[in-house]
Amino acid sequence: MKTQGILIVVCGPTAVGKTSLAIELAQLFDAEIISADSRQFYQEMTIGTAKPTEQELSTVSHHFINNISIHNKSYSAGKYEAEVLEFLSQYFSKKPIAMMVGGSGLFINAICSGFDKFETEDPKQLWTARNFLNTKDLDWLQQEVERLDPEYYAKVDRKNPIRLKRALEIIYTTGKKYSEQRIGKKTERPFRIIKIGLQLPRELLYERINLRVDEMMKAGLLEEVKELYLHKKLHTLNTVGYTELFDFIEDKIDLPAAIALIKQNTRNYAKRQMTWFKKDENIHWFSPDEKEKIIDFLQTTLSNE
Numbered sequence: 001m002k003t004q005g006i007l008i009v010v011c012g013p014t015a016v017g018k019t020s021l022a023i024e025l026a027q028l029f030d031a032e033i034i035s036a037d038s039r040q041f042y043q044e045m046t047i048g049t050a051k052p053t054e055q056e057l058s059t060v061s062h063h064f065i066n067n068i069s070i071h072n073k074s075y076s077a078g079k080y081e082a083e084v085l086e087f088l089s090q091y092f093s094k095k096p097i098a099m100m101v102g103g104s105g106l107f108i109n110a111i112c113s114g115f116d117k118f119e120t121e122d123p124k125q126l127w128t129a130r131n132f133l134n135t136k137d138l139d140w141l142q143q144e145v146e147r148l149d150p151e152y153y154a155k156v157d158r159k160n161p162i163r164l165k166r167a168l169e170i171i172y173t174t175g176k177k178y179s180e181q182r183i184g185k186k187t188e189r190p191f192r193i194i195k196i197g198l199q200l201p202r203e204l205l206y207e208r209i210n211l212r213v214d215e216m217m218k219a220g221l222l223e224e225v226k227e228l229y230l231h232k233k234l235h236t237l238n239t240v241g242y243t244e245l246f247d248f249i250e251d252k253i254d255l256p257a258a259i260a261l262i263k264q265n266t267r268n269y270a271k272r273q274m275t276w277f278k279k280d281e282n283i284h285w286f287s288p289d290e291k292e293k294i295i296d297f298l299q300t301t302l303s304n305e
Helices: 019-029 056-057 077-091 105-112 123-135 138-147 161-174 201-218 221-230 245-250 255-278 291-303
Strands: 006-009 032-035 098-100 193-196 283-286
Touching: 006 019, 006 105, 019 032, 019 056, 019 098, 019 193, 019 291, 056 161, 077 105, 098 105, 098 123, 098 255, 123 161, 138 161, 201 221, 201 255, 221 245, 245 255, 283 291
Parallel strands: 006 098, 006 193, 032 098, 193 283
Antiparallel strands: none
16 A cells, blocks of 8 residues: 555653644644644633643644534544544645644544444434433443443453443444454554654653643633533533532532542543553653654654655
């Protein structure tokens, strides 16, 4: 298969420094940036999702940020895959290198490896199943997957509700076990993929997460959450930084407790992100302060193309 171009992926946990590195690399390689942060897609969520600043967005062209509304109920990793692949097919006719940056492993995997194709995925049935599953908590999802597909339950990251819901969607709409339909084969892409992972010692990363949450609060996160309160039942708002402050607004907890929970839940999320990414043997790991080393690695790799 002829190679269209090169996709450089910058991934890693939240608050590790992906955005600044990606912008610097994009400027160096005359590339544009595709977001692979599933929360930054939404127009109404800005401070709590740590979107790039207006200045950063103006420095380099960004795509798949602010591209949908929180009221869009059907935006999945599969839809993201289709839209990004279509975008890249046009992009690579103009530029040889594209950047992808984010911490949403499922969405990065959708572009780099693709999804298994299942017997049938009727849109109406999927929509019904998805709406039903979005009302269920993690414990229920775990029990349901274990009941219907114990083979997959033994392998899946049981703390990842997205993967549990995806399995149940397929089971409900096809009537067959998810594990029986997965072929596990990587989809060949018409572009070369180079993955850069950023990591920090846990204590330092947690310090940066705590500091970021404090900065979000100073930037007006509580005001942003108050504006979204009437929509709090939307699945897209059931996320760290928003649910904790919804509880504060409803007088379930005080503000210091809500902030402490945001920090704790963000740290837990970062830990899950690293667990996901560490399973990918194709990621080349660096510290975010090793920019020159990263640039040398990429230049050497690209020169061998």
